[in-house]
Amino acid sequence: MESNQLTFGQLSVWRNLMTLPRRTWTSTILSSLTELPGCTSGDVMTALGALCQRHEGLRTSFVETAGAVEQVVHPNPDGAVEIIAVDGYDDVERLTRELRSTPFTLTGDFGWRAYVMRMARRRTYVALAMQHIIVDRWALQILLEELRNELTSPSPNLRPDLPLSGLARQQRSAEWSRQRAQAKSYWQRVADEFGGITATGRYGDRRVRGSIDLPSAPAVVSEVSRVCGASAQSVMLALVALGIHASDGRDQFVIHLIAANRYRPTWRGLITSMAQSIPIGVTIDPGSTFVDLARTMSLRSLQGLRNGCYDVDEVAELAVRVSGGRRWEYVYNHLAAPWSDMNGAVVPSGVRAGPVIGPSSRPSIADMYCIVPRSEIPALEFHVDASRCSDKRLRRMLVGSTQVLRALAKHPSMHVGELSDLY
Known part of the structure; x- marks a missing residue:
């Protein structure tokens, strides 16, 4: 077995988990359920075995000694996969929920589990539950694609361009000293300009999710993007920033963006968690136009995302100055596929309903976690700490977002x- 330091992405997830109440750790588990018709459970076990040999992260456990964390690569992830015979789809759903709700210990566990569930007539399902330190959403999609490919066209000699152990060494090498210094300098600038303006409190016991469908968003966002020369992500980020300003009255605050960190070709196929958060400072000028705001968000986003891969321990003191506490106030994550493909789509009836307010299953990494999710219809979600954001404010932000989009369309x-x- 080989021990190595954590990659920057893994270390960020580890440090974040250490700030969360242990009871909330299951909210950081990513899961999937996939039907594999025509495959036997033996076929699936063979394919999963091939993927485990291909990707070090699936054979990795973690060891912590006096605050220092290492990853240990094993020959095989013994006990991570279980074959279960089921009678019907109700059993499949029940076992998937069970898998998803079972916490990991982080040290000792491999950080992921799978149920290979077999039914009669060669119907096989695979349920995966993976701690965020093992995969991010990008990696989970790659893993599922590779699983399907392995079942149809096995590639036993396929390997990533860079193993995880190599990535961890690369990020801490002398060759990377410039990137690390630039990232720390970026955090320093944000801390100097925006540090101390936020102060998060203790974690509340209630997390609330508010969501609203935005069927007209692609056309409006596309037009605003054209006018201001910014991306759709920047336009939506400007919309979120406007909602924060309108609902709490502040002209300055910090939003943390989620950087995928997959810009290097050798990083794109890695099965691990590469995503990290990076802060950007927001200043709202009521006298400026929305186009000005979108352009500013575009520039700030580019500056932040260029520094999105960093050693979280190196910037720990600066991160406290930026957030004003032990967690973030606002996080923005743009997961949606390009909306340009949806401009001519027929919008199903019934999607123009008002906002939906209900319980949230997202992790408590921020007072307000804003997401543009992957969905059939463009949507906007806010996952909030109810002790920091009332249902009234949440509904106001959701309804106001639709009103602003209507106004921007004209x-x-x-x-x-x-x-x-309009909020």
């Missing part, structure tokens, strides 16, 4: 002050 260059009045 006048993309409306002033921020006018748009704020």
Whole structure:
């Protein structure tokens, strides 16, 4: 067995988990359920075995000694996969929920489990539950794609361009000293300009999810993007920033973006967690236009995402200055596929319903976690700590977002002050 330091992505997840109440750790588990018709449980076990040999992260456990964490690569992930005979789909759903809700210990466990569930007539399902330190959403999608490919066209000699152990060494090498220094300098600038303006409290016991469908968003966002020369992600980020300003009255705050960190070709196929958060400072000028705001968000996002891969321990003191506490106030994550493909899509009836408010299953990494999810219809979600954000404020932000999009459809260059009045 080989011991190595953690990659920057793994270390970020580890440090984040250490700040969360242990009871919330299951909310950081990523899961999937996949039907593999025509495959036997033996076929699936063989394919999973091949993937485990291909990707070190699936054979990795973690050891912590006096605050220092290492990953240990094993020959095989013994006990991670279980074959279960089931009578029907109700059993499949029940076992998947059970798998998803079972916490990992982090030290000792491999950080992932799978149920290979077999039914009559060669119907086989695979349920996966994976701690975020093992995969991010990008990696989970790659893993599922490789599983299907391995079942149809096995590739026993296929290997990633860079193993995880190699990535951890690369990120801490002398060759990477410039990137590490640039990232720390970026955190220093944000801390100097925006540090101390937020102060998060203790974790509340109630997390709330508010969501709303935005069927008209692709066309509006596309037009605003064209006018201001910014991406759809930047336009939606500007919409979220406007909602935060309008609902709490502050002109300055910090939003943490989720950086996928898959920009290097050798990193794209890695089965691990590469995503890290990076702060950007937001200043709202009521006299500026929404186009100005979107352009500013685009510039700030690019500056932040260029420094999205960093050693979280190196910037620990700066991170406290930026957040004003032990967790973040606002997080923005853009998961949606490009909306340009949806501009001509037929919108199903019934999607123009008002906002939906209910319990949240997202992790408590921020007072407010804003997401543009992958979904058939463009949508906007806010996952909030109810002790920090009331249902009334949440509903106001959701309804206000739709009102702003309607206004921008007619006048993309409306002033921020006018748009704020729509919340």
